[in-house]
Amino acid sequence: MSQFRLEKNNDARAVPRRIALIRREAPARLLEGREEVRMAAPHLLVREVILIQICVVVLAVASLLFDAPLEGIADPSNTPNPAKAPWYFLGLQELLHYFPPIVAGVLLPALAIIGVVVIPYFRINVEAVGFYERPWRRSLAILGAVTAPVSVLLVAYRVWAVLVPTLLIFSLLALPAVPRCPGAWRRRLSRVPLSDWIMTWFVAVASILTLIGIFFRGPGWTWTWPWRDGIF
Amino acid sequence: MEPPEPSSDRLWFWFAISSLACLAALAVSPVKDYFQEYRGYQDRFRELMFHRAGSLQEVRRARAQAAGIRQIWIPDFGGRVDRCITCHLGVEDPKMADAQQPFRLHPRTPHTPADFQRFGCVICHGGQGRATGRDEAHGLVPDWDAPVLPVRYTEAACGRCHEADAVPEASLLSAGRALMSRVGCYGCHKVAGHEDWRSEAPDLSGLGQKTSPAWLRAWLKSPRDLRPGTWMPDFRLTDDEIDVLVQFLWAQPPTASQDLGPEEDPPRGDQGRGKVLFSESRCISCHTVEGRGNGSAPELSGIGSKVNRRWLAAYLGNPHAFEPATRMPRYRFSRRDVLDLTEYLMEEFTDPSAPAAGPPLRPAQRSFQDGEATYKKYGCAGCHRIAGRSDPVQTGPDLTGIGEKPASLLDFGRRDDLPRRLPEWLAAKVSQPRSFRDGLKMPDFGFTEADVGALVTALLSLPREEVPERLRDPAPRPRYAPPGRFGVLVSEYRCLSCHQVGGAGEDISTAPLEAEGSRVRRDWLKRYLLLPITLRPVLAERMIPLRMPEAEAAFMADFMDNVYRDNGIPDEIFPAGPPADQVERGRKLFFERYGCQACHMVGGKGGYYGPLLDGAGERLRSGWIFWWLRGPQRWRADVREPDYGLDETDARDLAAYVGSIPAPKPAAGRAASGDPSRSAGSPRAGRGVP
Amino acid sequence: MDVLRALTENRLWRSVVRHGVRGTNRNRVMLVMENIFLHLHSAKVRRRSLEISSTYYLGGISLTLFAILTITGLMLMLYYHPSVPQAYDDMKELQFVVSNGVFLRNMHRWAAHAMVLAVFFHMLRVFYHKAYRPPREFNWVVGVVLLLLTLLLSYTGYLLPWDQLAFWGVSVGTNMVKAMPVLGPAFRFLLLGGNIVGENALLRFYVLHCVFLPLALVLGVAVHLWRVRKDGGIAGSSGLRRADAGKIP
Structure with a gap:
């Protein structure tokens, strides 16, 4: 920084060019200074109106075709089997099936929320450099060292629904490290930053658990096939 | 001014399309709402009214008939609303006596047409009163537990308010309730209002001095084969179960009052005089002989093959000593009368097919215990008593609310042939109790089809939701005892x-x-x-x-x-x-x-x-x-x-x-x-x- | 055109809308700047941010669904009593007697499910586009809070029909809360207004669903949109690319 002299002056003639100090991870606004622009009206506004109307049409058609479910009146003495939470909590309910409530009901959701909240405050997420575009051997070793005991734990609790995506995603992550990996795969995979790997893993696990909870769980939370026994 | 972009026109085009689509999509529901199912029925009914109008006034009334939802509101029964009359428009119109449903006049009953506005429709017929569509109203949708009651069981509805066993003008219901009491449903099942039910089944204490093991074995194997028309149901016991049960029952000592007197065979009496006495005493005012007689007391043919002569003589002398709860009065017979009657009964009323008395039973401790377990397992104590024992009674499920139990909660087991409805399930349950799964314990009563209809009616009358106090007609609970x-x-x-x-x-x-x-x-x-x-x-x-x-x-x-x-x-x-x-x-x-x-x-x-x-x-x-x-x-x-x-x-x-x-x-x-x-x-x- | 002019060139019109209707750039700018509802937009937007692939319009979809939910919800409130068993009877009345009642309820229900999905996908889009980078960190946090509020809104609404689905769904959900150490049972008691899912719970969920949570969500959305505008408009996929990182002048 020493070769620059910083001068504060609002006189445009005295200081013809203003400079800005930009951190590496700052947004790209300045880059786009020369970018093409459009008037918000009508280009944005009309698009927005169309969007709203499409939403209304899709919902209206869905509402005409499918009726919202309504079962018999609430009866505390008659427990349906299985009793299911709303679909967006079925991933959690599925977790409860594997782990003690304190872990599945409190610890894991709390960790997930905290994990999501703090994302933008970590330099590694902000820089988002591809995993293999920086020194990666140590990181891969650490990752492997974390994945292995987690997998053992998952096997111990018989949580195949989490184990499978975990192993799958880890092997994809580790694929470029394998010497015989095809070049095209290597090029693409090596650019994916670690944060994306973790998020993808999280989304995969959450969706798989939720889908299992919605479609594959029958009376007594036992496994069913929706095409054989119907959806419970 | 910015020159119009090439894409701008396309944008406006799509805007027009989406606007039209939006309007169209939002217009469908109001249109659908207007053309509801019940409108068609109301139009047809108006036509029918025109067709049948006998005077100008009736034509005017038909014309004034406005389309719309009609309902009966019953505020003090949980705010029930019955909209059945939206389509069933002719229920109160005598001109519609022969009209096609849904317009036909409601038949006269003790409550119609007088109580239409007080009761509404659902209280008797079931279904979903609030609904205005055909399937929904009749409860033929999965979310409704109480579909319309089949007409042949309609009397069940009388029983929701009329809690007495005998309900005037509801003969099927009354018959069903009488049958429930007679066959001993209340011995195994709890039913509100029948907690004080008293069994008339014989006391099993001292069974060993009354009959023979061979007879008892044959009896337990198939009671109806031995005595058609008996109320004792067939438990379909296995031979092993019968063996241990006989061991158990045989070991029950007589009570102090069940005294056969001095240890010798009673002298033989005069059979001819016994026959006269039997007629004179009018035994068949209660008993039956080969099916003839009143039937409130057991059939007597075959009694000679069943009971022990000493026991019969002692019993006729004082029935209350042997069966404290029996209905049988104590005749003031002389000793000679008793011996003559005994002679007549023992010699005349024999059953050639009854098993001959076998060898005396050899007691076995192990079998006794197994027998006791069997006795408890089948809830025999629900109907029979053994002095000095307090075995569990009412071992079957509570029947409270069975009349409105949702079909989804019923266990159909392997009965895939049945429609998933409560009346059919109940009928199958009372006629073939064990056909649903293995390991069920309810015995087979051998009901006739008419019995089944009556029983299902009586069972359907047991409500889940209490009817309001205003509507209840509680069973009289006579507590009078002559002083x-x-x-x-x-x-x-x-x-x-x-x-x-x-x-x-x-x-x-x-x-x-x-x-x-x-x-x-x-x-x-x-x-x-x-x-x-x-x-x-x-x-x-x-x-x-x-x-x-x-x-x-x-x-x-x-x-x-x-x-x-x-x-x-x-x-x-x-x-x-x-x-x-x-x-x-x-x-x-x-x-x-x-x-x-x-x-x-x-x-x-x-x-x-x-x-x-x-x-x-x-x-x-x-x-x-x-x-x-x-x-x-x-x-x-x-x-x-x-x-x-x-x-x-x-x-x-x-x-x-x-x-x-x-x-x-x-x-x-x-x-x-x-x-x-x-x-x-x-x-x-x-x-x-x- | 004469009709249009007569309609727009009078005192009444001008007192409401201050700019002309002709498609001049001035009028277009005025339209956006002078309108309370539109002034969240800047007068000009980058062309690339209009592309579908830069946002998939997921934020807009979420907001639209919220608007639909608000409107249908307000209409449903006209027919609903949060009491037992009237709540369930009201569902039946909606189905059988209220004009378009089924349609209204269906719209509300499906929009609610769709909104949960849309907000979740919106979050994923923002994540994979790395649009949470400074100075947008805080807006990401606001967004996460909005996702949670959306889930809570949907969940509190789930109980209101008071059918078996609602009752047991909420029972199962609130039993999960109980697992929380120390605070769990107390929090559940607070949420349900008792130890069971009963009339108190229904009333509480109703008030949360119709007053507290929508207010919180509206506030959150206001902050969220304001920050989007202040942080330089939407950050589409055109955000800083690794390859461009070194080219900052």
Whole structure:
């Protein structure tokens, strides 16, 4: 920084060019200074109106075709089997099936929320450099060292629904490290930053658990096939 | 000014398209809303009204009929709303008596058309009252638990409010409830209101001195094969279960009162005299012999092959010592009477197919315990008692609310042939109780199809949701017990096994006793208690000669004469005897105007449907005859004698005549020793007062 | 055109809308700047941010669904009593008697499910586009809070029909809360207004669903949109690319 002299002056003639100090991870606004622009009206506004109307049409058609479910009146003495939470909590309910409530009901959701909240405050997420575009051997070793005991734990609790995506995603992550990996795969995979790997893993696990909870769980939370026994 | 972009026009085009699509999509629902299902029905009904209109006024009414939802609102039954009449538009219109559904007139019932607005429709018929579509209203949608009740079970609805066992004008329901009580449903199942049910099954203490192991084994194997028509159900026990159960039952000691007397075979009696005694004592007023008889007590054919001679003799001497809860009265038989009757029963009523008495049973401790477990497993104690034991009763599921149980909660098991509905499930359950799964315990009662229909009706009448207090017609809970020495005698002679007093007692006799003192004369009553005469030849069930000592008869007659009086019934209207002119006028009325001889017998002539009137003046108080003639149904609602609406003069004259009919001596003597076997086969005709 | 002019060139019109209707750039700018509802937009937007692939319009979809939910929800409130068993009866009344009642309820229900999905996908889009980078960190946090509020809104609404689905769904959900150490049972008690899912719970969920949570969501959305505008408009996929990182002048 020493070769620059910083001068504060609002006189445009005295200081013809203003400079800005930009951190590496700052947004790209300045880059786009020369970018093409459009008037918000009508280009944005009309698009927005169309969007709203499409939403209304899709919902209206869905509402005409499918009726919202309504079962018999609430009866505390008659427990349906299985009793299911709303679909967006079925991933959690599925977790409860594997782990003690304190872990599945409190610890894991709390960790997930905290994990999501703090994302933008970590330099590694902000820089988002591809995993293999920086020194990666140590990181891969650490990752492997974390994945292995987690997998053992998952096997111990018989949580195949989490184990499978975990192993799958880890092997994809580790694929470029394998010497015989095809070049095209290597090029693409090596650019994916670690944060994306973790998020993808999280989304995969959450969706798989939720889908299992919605479609594959029958009376007594036992496994069913929706095409054989119907959806419970 | 910015030049228009090439994409701008396309944007506006899509804007137009999406706007139109949006409008169209939002317009569908209001249109659908307008053309609802019920509109079509209402249009058809309006046409029907035009078609059938008989006057200009009716045409105008049809024209004024506006389309819209109609409903009956019942605020004090959980705010129920019944919209059935939105489509069932003709339920109150007499012109629609022969119209096609849904427009037909509702048939007349005790509650229609009077109570339409009070009750609505769903309270009786089920279904979803709020709905305005056909399937939804009839409850044929998965989210509705109570679909419309099939018409043949409609009487079940009567039972939701009318909690008594007998519900007038609901014969199927009444039959079903009587059957439930008779076959002992309440022994295994809890049903609200029947907690005080009392089983009539025999006491099993001292079974070893009553019958033989071979007979018991055959009985447990298949009770109905041994005695058709028995109430004992078939538990489909395995041979092993029967063996251990016999071991267990055999080991139950007799109670102190079940004493067979000195350890020797009783002397043989006179079979011929026993036969006369059997007839005279009118055993078939309660028992049946080869199916003939009243049927409120067990079938007697085959009894000789079942019981031990010593036991029978002791039992006939004092039934209450052996079966404290039996309905059977204690006849005051002499020792000789007992021996003769025993001889007759043991020799005459044998069953050649009954198993011969095998070798004596060898007790085994292990089998005893297994037998005890079996006894508990099948809940035998629900109906039978063994002195000194308190085994679990009501081991079956609670039946409270079974009548409105959602079909989704029923276990259909392997009965894939049944539709998923409650009435069908109940019918299958009572007729083939174990067909659903293995390991079920409910026995097979061998119900006929009619029984099943009645039972399903009775079961469907057990509500889940309590009906409001305003609508309930609770079962009378008679707590009357005759007092003092009279009460002791009533119990001894089991009067209440046939008669009713204060709502307590059985219904075999048609005469409640509350006002007996106002009805009959004391001296006649005493004579009748000592030696009952036949008053009503048409009936098989008659007053039984109990052979009571004269002092007891006098006491009972006095008691009834003084206590069982109704102040509303005049005592004597002719203190000095009926005046001759009134008697004469009464005779004319009797024979010419009203033709009473069609049913009543006088001097050996006339019909035998009503009671004999010979000697009526000795029997009945003139005030009572008068009171009776002014309205027989005041005595009991189902009396068959017509109410002729007699005015006071006619009633007085008739009473004078009836009170003066003489009693022919020889006829009375024959009637007293009447031959029951002759009338045993006659059908049990209508009810009346003897 | 004459009709249009007559309609727009009078005192009444001008008192409401201050700019002309002709498609001049001035009028277009005025339209956006002078309108309270539109002034969240800047007068000009980058062309690339209009592309579908830069945002998939997921934020807009979420907001639209919220608007639909608000409108249908307000209409449903006209027919609803949060009491037992009236709540369930009201569902039946909606189905059988209220004009378009089924349609309204269906719209509300499906929009609610769709909104949960849309908000979740919106979050994923922002994540994979790395649009949470400074100075947008805080807006990401606001977004996460909005996702949670959306879930809570949907969940509190789930109980209101008072059918078996609602009752047991909420029972199962609130039993999960109980597993929380120390605070769990107390929090559940607070949420349900008792120890069971009963009339109190229904009333509480109703008030949360119709007042507290929508207010919180509206506030959150206001902050969220304001920050989007202040942080330089939407950050589409055109955000800083690794390859461009070194080219900052």
